[in-house]
Amino acid sequence: MTLSQRDLADVGVLIACALRPKMRPGADSDYRRLLVRYRADVEFRNAVDSVLDGLDMRVLSDSDLGLVLGVRRESVFAYRLSDLPNVTGVTERLLVGLVSVAITAYAFPTPADFDDDRIRWVSVEDIERFIREACERFKRTPTEDDALDEAWRSYDRLSPGYKADRGKGRPRRSAASSPYWVANVLTWMTDQGLARLTPARGPEAYQLLERFRIQAGELAGNATYEELAAIRRGEVTS
The missing domain is CATH 1.10.10 (Arc Repressor Mutant, subunit A)
Structure with missing residues (x-):
C-alpha cells in the first residue's frame, strides 16, 4: 500500500509530537492514535523512521510515554x-x-x-x-x-x-x-x-x-x- 498525502501528514504530526518533550500520548488523542499506528503499521513506521533519518534523528523508544528520539550531533534539532x-x-x-x-x-x-x-x-x-x-x-x-x-x-x-x-x-x-x-x-x-x-x-x-x-x-x-x-x-x- 502506498501512503497517501494524509498518511504523510500524519508522519509529520507524530514527529512534531515527539519533538515536544512534555507532550504525552495519554493527554493527546492524535498522539496516542499515531503512536499505536507506528507500532502496528510497518509501512507507516518505515516512513516515520526514514524522515527522522533525514533529520539526523532516530527512535530510541516507543513506550506509552511517547516516542523518545535520539539526535545526532549534526542535526538541527540537537540540543545546544x-x-x-x-x-x-x-x-x-x-x-x-x-x-x-x-x-x-x-x-x-x-x-x-x-x-x-x-x-x-x-x-x-x-x-x-x-x-x-x-x-x-x-x-x-x-x-x-x-x-x-x-x-x-x-x-x-x-x-x-x-x-x-x-x-x-x-x-x-x-x-x-x-x-x-x-x-x-x-x-x-x-x-x-x-x-x-x-x-x-x-x-x-x-x-x-x-x-x-x-x-x-x-x-x-x-x-x-x-x-x-x-x-x-x-x-x-x-
Whole structure:
C-alpha cells in the first residue's frame, strides 16, 4: 500500500509530537492514535523512521510515554548548550557538559542501569557533592582527557557556596558558584521533559524521567561518563 498525502501528514504530526518533550500520548488523542499506528503499521513506521533519518534523528523508544528520539550531533534539532542561560563561551560549555554527564553517572553508574526503569532522584546538593568528590580524585589521579581535565579544573575554581549577585533583594546564586551550574542544568532538563522538580524529597530535588534514562543511555562508552561512573561505583580511576 502506498501512503497517501494524509498518511504523510500524519508522519509529520507524530514527529512534531515527539519533538515536544512534555507532550504525552495519554493527554493527546492524535498522539496516542499515531503512536499505536507506528507500532502496528510497518509501512507507516518505515516512513516515520526514514524522515527522522533525514533529520539526523532516530527512535530510541516507543513506550506509552511517547516516542523518545535520539539526535545526532549534526542535526538541527540537537540540543545546544548555548540554549542554557549564561552559556556563552568554551568554559561555560565545559561546565554544562561536565554537570550533564555527572548527573548521568551519578544516577546510572553502570551500563545495566540504563535498562533498569526504577525511579531515580537527584538533587543540586547530591550532584555538587559528587562533582567535588570527582575533582578531588582527579587532583590525585589526573585524567588523560584534555577536555575533562579543563572542565573539572574550571568547576573546582568555582565557589561551592552561594556567592550572591550584587544588588538589593534576596541573594541569588551567580555563575561564579558551582551550585548555580548544577541547578541551571537540572532546570533546563525539567524544561526539556527529562526531569521533574520534587520538593517533597527536599530542597532542589528532582526525579529523573524515563526520557532522560533512555537518552542518557547514549552516553555509555563515553570517556567522561566512564571516568565519573567509576568514581560513583567507588573504583579507582586510571
